[in-house]
Amino acid sequence: MGKTARETFRVPADLASAADLAAIDPRARPIGPRDKSTAAQELAELGERLDTLxxxxxxxxxxxxxxxxxxxxxxxxxxxxxxxxxxxxxLFNPQGLRIATFKKPTDEELRHHFLWRVRRHVPTPGHIGIFDRSHYEDVLIARVDSLVPEDVWRRRYTEIAQFEAELDAQGITILKCMLHISPKEQLERLLARLDDPAKRWKHNPADIDARRNWPAYQEAYAEALRRTDTDAAPWYVIPSDRKWYRNWAIAALLAETLAVVDPRFPKPTYDVDAERARLAAGPTH
Amino acid sequence: MGKTARETFRVPADLASAADLAAIDPRARPIGPRDKSTAAQELAELGERLDTLxxxxxxxxxxxxxxxxxxxxxxxxxxxxxxxxxxxxxLFNPQGLRIATFKKPTDEELRHHFLWRVRRHVPTPGHIGIFDRSHYEDVLIARVDSLVPEDVWRRRYTEIAQFEAELDAQGITILKCMLHISPKEQLERLLARLDDPAKRWKHNPADIDARRNWPAYQEAYAEALRRTDTDAAPWYVIPSDRKWYRNWAIAALLAETLAVVDPRFPKPTYDVDAERARLAAGPTH
Structure with a gap:
């Protein structure tokens, strides 16, 4: 047996700085498919497993x-x-998915503790929640752009770890993925957005400002990963310069994680034979 | 050109009673694919159109x-x-979907006007909302099981039509589908749920009670359709004894409806060339 996705992509225990993050190759394919068409096939197979789980x-x-x-x-x-x-x-049945996108906080959100808006989107039982950005923005952009004083964002690492431990204790299995790309790949993707009229709506001039702060962001990511990687809420670093590899890796992580959760169809709380009899007795109209 | 799905499935203007509803064949295939494999192919094609729209x-x-x-x-x-x-x-990108499932109202919901919980799930701009059951339960089960006095549920037809007109005025395009099945098909599906251990969780003994009230429900549906079918929020009756036909019909309705909405990619609010220059000038790291 080769290594699992959970072992392979888990953030290195000794990751300490932006340099350590930069040492992880965003084009790496340590396990799994080597090319796009194999990845598509494996993704479809993973989709079937995910569907059942x-x-x-x-x-x-x-x-x-x-x-x-x-x-x-x-x-x-x-x-x-x-x-x-x-x-x-x-790949999932949309009925059981809950997507939450965290944009720039509203005035109302800013008047609350930074976790207030996040708690409102924690998935309810039986659901798979996906956070598109998250409370980590509060130790990323908040730190890089000095949106709050240093002592405030510094305290947040502990608050986040406590929050995630709380979720874990209530039965929520958390997996956190950092989509790791190179600055070169980002440049190409930003240019591609500007070139394609159907993609221009995705471009935000602020993205270029953030790009200029690349080293500061990588430092902020490194510290966030180091301070909040726990067994209750592990961080994974996903090589993401190849889109098909990134998608496969995250689907594989989800399939392994759900297999550990090992969900079970509940036993009926009614008498199956009695229900069959009631149906047989009822009017057929 | 044949008839569109919107023309074909629109509730008949003269539908007045449960008998008129019963006259619509739940196995009808008035337009579109004649068999399952053609339907699968057409559904995939519709998926591509829906994706772009x-x-x-x-x-x-x-x-x-x-x-x-x-x-x-x-x-x-x-x-x-x-x-x-x-x-x-x-078929949709889950990012832009909002699914809301309306179960038996909670105590809190019951203390509010019946539309209170519904308003909270109206899709925000850019999203496609799907209601799994809806405010129509308040003129269906509420009527059949006498959960509220008759004058209360009678008033709701007008309240619903006003509510939907309001949504339409604020830019929300509504389409309402009644999934029309025969009592015979329902019996087979209920039995199949009881037979399959992986489906037993879907069975609710109350479903058999509701089945016994089939005529009363059909009468309630007929009146709801008749009283609330408007150009702003049309009702469609979908022949649903064949699952593949039902799915194809609703996908076709959505594609036609979105084509009428005719959404447009916005013009950039920034200067594309200036952004390219900023990217070229920036550090490459």
């Missing part, structure tokens, strides 16, 4: 089970958060 | 456009509301 997960909650799954997606602009939602999120 | 619809809202689409699904138990969400909802 998700249905049992959803069914379990209808009988009162508390469990849910939360996938947190973080990454620089163009790293593919939207692409993962489309390609990997699209 | 949805992206423009989503993009339009990022520039401040107010428009959204709302698909309301109603039907007797096992008629396929969940199946439509899975098979038709699954």
């Amino acid at each position: 998700q249905e049992a997960h959803y069914a379990e909650a209808t009988a009162g089970g508390p469990r849910a799954v939360l996938l947190v997606l973080q990454g620089m602009d163009t790293s593919g958060k939207g692409g993962v939602i489309r390609s990997v999120g699209g | 949805q992206e423009a619809h989503y993009a339009e809202a990022t520039a401040g456009g107010p428009r959204a689409v709302l698909l309301v699904l109603q039907g007797m138990d096992t008629s396929g509301k969940g199946g439509v969400i899975r098979s038709v909802g699954g």
Whole structure:
């Protein structure tokens, strides 16, 4: 047996700085498919497994089970958060999916604790939540752009770890993926957005400002990963310069994670034979 | 040119009673594919059209456009509301989908006006909302089971029509589908749920009670359709004894409806060339 996706992509325990992050190759393919067409085939197979697991997960909650799954997606602009939602999120039955996109906080959100808006989107039992950006923005852009004083964002690492431990204790399995791209790949993707009239709406001039702060962001990511990688809420670094590899890797992580959750179809709370008899007795109209 | 799905499935203008509803064949295939494999192929093609239309619809809202689409699904138990969400909802990018399931109202919901909980789930601009059951339960089960006095549920037809006109005025395109099945098909599906251990969780003994009230429900549906079918929020009756035909019909309705909405990619609010220059000038790291 080769290594699992959970072992392979888990953030290195000794990751300490932006340099360590830069040492991870965004084009690496340490396990899994070597090319796009194999990846498409494997993704379809993973989709079937995810479908079965998700249905049992959803069914379990209808009988009162508390469990849910939360996938947190973080990454620089163009790293593919939207692409993962489309390609990997699209493998699930939308009934059991809950997507939450965290944009620039509103005035109301800013008047609350930074976790207030996040708590409102925690997936309910039986659901698979996907966070497109998350509370990690509050130690990323908030830090790089000095949106709050340093002592405030510094305190947040502990608050986040506590929050995630709390979710874990209530039955929510968390997996956090950093979509790791190279600055060169980002440049190409930003230019591609400007070139294609059907993609221009995705461009935000602020993305170029963020790009100029690349080293500061990588430092902020490195510290966030180091301070909040726990067994209850592990961080994975996903090589994301190749979109098809990124999608495969996250689908594989989800399939392994759901297999560990091991959801079960609930036992009926009614008498199956009695129900059959009631149906047989009823009017047929 | 043959008839469109919107023309074909629109509730007959002269539908007045349960007998008129019963006269619509739940196995009818008035237009479109004649068999399952053709339907699968056409559904995939519709999926590509829906994907393009949805992206423009989503993009339009990022520039401040107010428009959204709302698909309301109603039907007797096992008629396929969940199946439509899975098979038709699954054709969309989950990022732009908002599924809301309306179960038995909670105590808090019951303390509010019946539309209170519904308003909270109206899709935001750029999104496609799907209601799995809806405010129509308040003139269906509420009427059949006498959950409220007659004058209360009678008033609701007008309240619903006003509410939907309001949504239409704010830019929300509504389409309402009644998944029309025969009592015989329902019996087979209920028995199949009891036979398959992986489906037993879907069975609710109350479904058999509702089945016994089939004529009363059909009467309630007929009146709801007649009283609330408007050009702003049309009702469609979908022959649903064949799952593949039901899915194809609703996908076709959505594609036609989105084509009428005719969403547009917004014009950039920034200077494309200036942005290219900023990117070229920036550090490459």
